[in-house]
Amino acid sequence: AQKITQTQPGMFVQEKEAVTLDCTYDTSDQSYGLFWYKQPSSGEMIFLIYQGSYDEQNATEGRYSLNFQKARKSANLVISASQLGDSAMYFCAMREGMGDRGSTLGRLYFGRGTQLTVWP
């Protein structure tokens, strides 16, 4: 089973509007972390925002916020006031706290990404 599912291959939004990028995850761990990354056409992965499974409040970083719904196992990224420079691929990722072997693992599991295009 996929650990991270991003069902939107592409999204379009007009400049200055808000957009929500969907992400659902699958884990049996109680302790885990969720991340969003941006990958422009240049290829470098840029860290945007983090949400911990025990965090009671949704994470926010500037124009980025994470809509965390634990019961639904969803961690959607909301970008407010979109800018042309936001056009990029966006990846949702998860780190499990304990994993199958009972030790803290380092790896991130990534989804397939959503290509966001912001138009003027």
Next chain:
Amino acid sequence: DTGVSQNPRHKITKRGQNVTFRCDPISEHNRLYWYRQTLGQGPEFLTYFQNEAQLEKSRLLSDRFSAERPKGSFSTLEIQRTEQGDSAMYLCASSSPGLAALSMAQYFGPGTRLLVL
């Protein structure tokens, strides 16, 4: 700039040749990761170092792949007897030490794009 650096940025090789990539993490980061990304996919985990110890290897890392981090600073990823299926972007990331390991973001380098002809 003290971000993660990777060299070379691009590599074209013929099938059967060996290639080696280098990654220099952010200086105070003790954790280093390698991922592979193919077109239209998210990055897939390959291996992970904490200091010089290789703590985890993915099943994706066949016996043709080897990674080292001899002094706990830079790392190399070698692919022996390259195959066309090895063509991908190879990404390196690092993260800082800390008790809250779960929350430590991984910071990525620009990647090495490999094309095997």
